[in-house]
Amino acid sequence: MGVLEQPAAPAPAPYLRIAAELRARIASGEIRAGEKVPSVRQIAQEWGIATATAGKVLSVLRAEGLVSAVPGVGTVVGTATGPPPGRPDGAPRTLTRDHIVRTAVALADVHGAAALSMRALAAELGVPPMALYRHVPGKGELVALMADAAFAECGLTGRAPAGWRGRLEAAARHQWALYRRHPWLAGAGLPPAAAGLMEWAMAPALRRGLEPAAVARTAAAVTGYVRGMAVSLADGPDAAALDAAFAFGLARLLDGLAVYVEQHTGGT
Amino acid sequence: MGVLEQPAAPAPAPYLRIAAELRARIASGEIRAGEKVPSVRQIAQEWGIATATAGKVLSVLRAEGLVSAVPGVGTVVGTATGPPPGRPDGAPRTLTRDHIVRTAVALADVHGAAALSMRALAAELGVPPMALYRHVPGKGELVALMADAAFAECGLTGRAPAGWRGRLEAAARHQWALYRRHPWLAGAGLPPAAAGLMEWAMAPALRRGLEPAAVARTAAAVTGYVRGMAVSLADGPDAAALDAAFAFGLARLLDGLAVYVEQHTGGT
DNA sequence: ACCTGAACACCGTTCAAGT
DNA sequence: ACCTGAACACCGTTCAAGT
Numbered sequence: 032m033g034v035l036e037q038p039a040a041p042a043p044a045p046y047l048r049i050a051a052e053l054r055a056r057i058a059s060g061e062i063r064a065g066e067k068v069p070s071v072r073q074i075a076q077e078w079g080i081a082t083a084t085a086g087k088v089l090s091v092l093r094a095e096g097l098v099s100a101v102p103g104v105g106t107v108v109g110t111a112t113g114p115p116p117g118r119p120d121g122a123p124r125t126l127t128r129d130h131i132v133r134t135a136v137a138l139a140d141v142h143g144a145a146a147l148s149m150r151a152l153a154a155e156l157g158v159p160p161m162a163l164y165r166h167v168p169g170k171g172e173l174v175a176l177m178a179d180a181a182f183a184e185c186g187l188t189g190r191a192p193a194g195w196r197g198r199l200e201a202a203a204r205h206q207w208a209l210y211r212r213h214p215w216l217a218g219a220g221l222p223p224a225a226a227g228l229m230e231w232a233m234a235p236a237l238r239r240g241l242e243p244a245a246v247a248r249t250a251a252a253v254t255g256y257v258r259g260m261a262v263s264l265a266d267g268p269d270a271a272a273l274d275a276a277f278a279f280g281l282a283r284l285l286d287g288l289a290v291y292v293e294q295h296t297g298g299t
Numbered sequence: 300m301g302v303l304e305q306p307a308a309p310a311p312a313p314y315l316r317i318a319a320e321l322r323a324r325i326a327s328g329e330i331r332a333g334e335k336v337p338s339v340r341q342i343a344q345e346w347g348i349a350t351a352t353a354g355k356v357l358s359v360l361r362a363e364g365l366v367s368a369v370p371g372v373g374t375v376v377g378t379a380t381g382p383p384p385g386r387p388d389g390a391p392r393t394l395t396r397d398h399i400v401r402t403a404v405a406l407a408d409v410h411g412a413a414a415l416s417m418r419a420l421a422a423e424l425g426v427p428p429m430a431l432y433r434h435v436p437g438k439g440e441l442v443a444l445m446a447d448a449a450f451a452e453c454g455l456t457g458r459a460p461a462g463w464r465g466r467l468e469a470a471a472r473h474q475w476a477l478y479r480r481h482p483w484l485a486g487a488g489l490p491p492a493a494a495g496l497m498e499w500a501m502a503p504a505l506r507r508g509l510e511p512a513a514v515a516r517t518a519a520a521v522t523g524y525v526r527g528m529a530v531s532l533a534d535g536p537d538a539a540a541l542d543a544a545f546a547f548g549l550a551r552l553l554d555g556l557a558v559y560v561e562q563h564t565g566g567t
Numbered sequence: 568a569c570c571t572g573a574a575c576a577c578c579g580t581t582c583a584a585g586t
Numbered sequence: 587a588c589c590t591g592a593a594c595a596c597c598g599t600t601c602a603a604g605t
Binding site: 247266284285286289 | 485516522547
Binding site: 159160161162165 | 569570571572
């Protein structure tokens with residue numbers, strides 16, 4: 032039923048997915064030749080994976096010749112012998128909406144929402160500002176496309192929990208991870224892809240017989256909770272403390288929902 | 300202990316408080332002579348009070364000669380014989396930080412956060428833009444002051460619930476009401492006055508023996524929940540549906556917290 | 568027809584010139 | 587000393603002028 036209910040293709044392993052994301056950042060010019068890619072430690076922290084997995088990410092990119100380890104510095108884009116392959120400098124790929132959106136996401140990720148202007152984005156892409164308007168109606172629509180693209184990143188790799196609670200928790204944690212990765216996202220409005228995620232999340236509860244109105248309210252409450260914690264995160268304060276508060280509050284919210292679901296559905 | 304624990308002065312009745320707010324809007328120039336003040340129905344809806352109470356609000360202002368009922372139109376600022384008393388036109392009161400902040404709040408309430416610019420605010424106040432900077436360091440600080448002023452509006456009129464759950468629910472609903480009244484507020488960051496509200500909210504739980512770390516996480520989770528629902532509200536969609544979802548989610552969250560508090564404190 | 572440079576109507580804020 | 591006009595470095599977007 033839900034758009035995410037039956038993944039069209041098997042989800043890639045996390046390290047491959049993250050490697051693909053870094054590859055996209057390099058391709059979009061967000062990380063340039065000679066600049067450092069995130070360290071193993073940074074990757075592990077940013078995506079919430081083990082350092083061993085993070086190490087595999089960099090191995091993949093090194094094996095491709097896209098990055099190389101520079102002792103005492105870190106892992107940088109390109110090899111000692113020249114710029115990275117795949118996009119010879121000065122050959123500007125034809126501008127597409129997708130490329131614009133991905134570059135905008137990268138720009139906002141790195142420099143913050145305030146730094147995302149149509150003019151700065153155009154400069155990043157090496158095109159005149161007005162060129163963007165042939166692919167995107169305006170900045171508002173661009174931000175909506177960015178949010179949709181971010182939510183469409185499939186990060187639900189493991190098999191989907193069958194129970195309503197496991198499914199809802201997985202969706203909430205996925206949403207949280209997206210907000211951690213894209214600090215501008217919580218302020219961007221919920222895109223259609225977010226509705227898809229919630230549809231996926233609520234499918235077991237719906238099957239269990241929870242009435243549609245309660246399903247809708249549950250989805251709104253959980254989504255709102257995650258988003259509220261994310262905007263608080265964007266305020267600036269201690270991220271670690273909020274991570275703990277997020278997990279705590281989510282557990283309490285799910286506990287409370289469990290009581291309700293018990294009372295309002297057939298049984299186990 | 301909390302700043303709101305022992306109110307310095309007895310809280311005014313709701314209709315007096317709302318009358319004061321409308322009076323401030325008129326004084327600040329947000330509602331000008333000849334323009335309509337909110338109708339009984341609008342007041343009842345905006346502040347979540349009965350229409351009978353809303354009627355008393357307008358009675359107060361009418362008795363003061365500040366507004367008058369115009370049949371077929373509504374209640375408008377001023378009397379049939381001239382402009383409202385209290386601020387003769389052309390006599391600009393001396394600019395103060397407080398006046399700037401209150402006018403900014405009124406401007407953002409009516410025209411939205413996007414319409415709040417230093418230049419527009421200065422125009423509203425009838426001063427050159429740079430005059431604002433002698434009272435406020437910059438726009439960011441102004442918004443922070445606005446948020447603090449909004450949170451400092453005391454709306455917790457009834458006597459404070461003694462139980463942890465009633466207190467927390469009252470604080471959450473108060474915060475929700477603030478966000479309903481000031482749609483820009485959820486996007487403005489949590490000001491010091493919000494921490495005061497949470498301190499007040501969590502005092503009974505703390506007295507009950509809930510450990511400080513759990514108290515902090517609970518406060519962050521509830522505040523985040525309310526704020527997340529409020530930013531979703533600001534997205535634009537059906538406010539009535541979100542009101543219901545807010546109440547639903549809050550009840551579930553408090554239920555889940557109840558289980559936790561039961562297990563982690565002494566007893567009743 | 569397609570593309571885009573110049574222009575318009577804004578911003579927040581600096582700073583030097585006014586009183 | 588206090589105040590503020592002009593200016594600076596931005597914005598998003600319109601539109602007419604270029605190819």
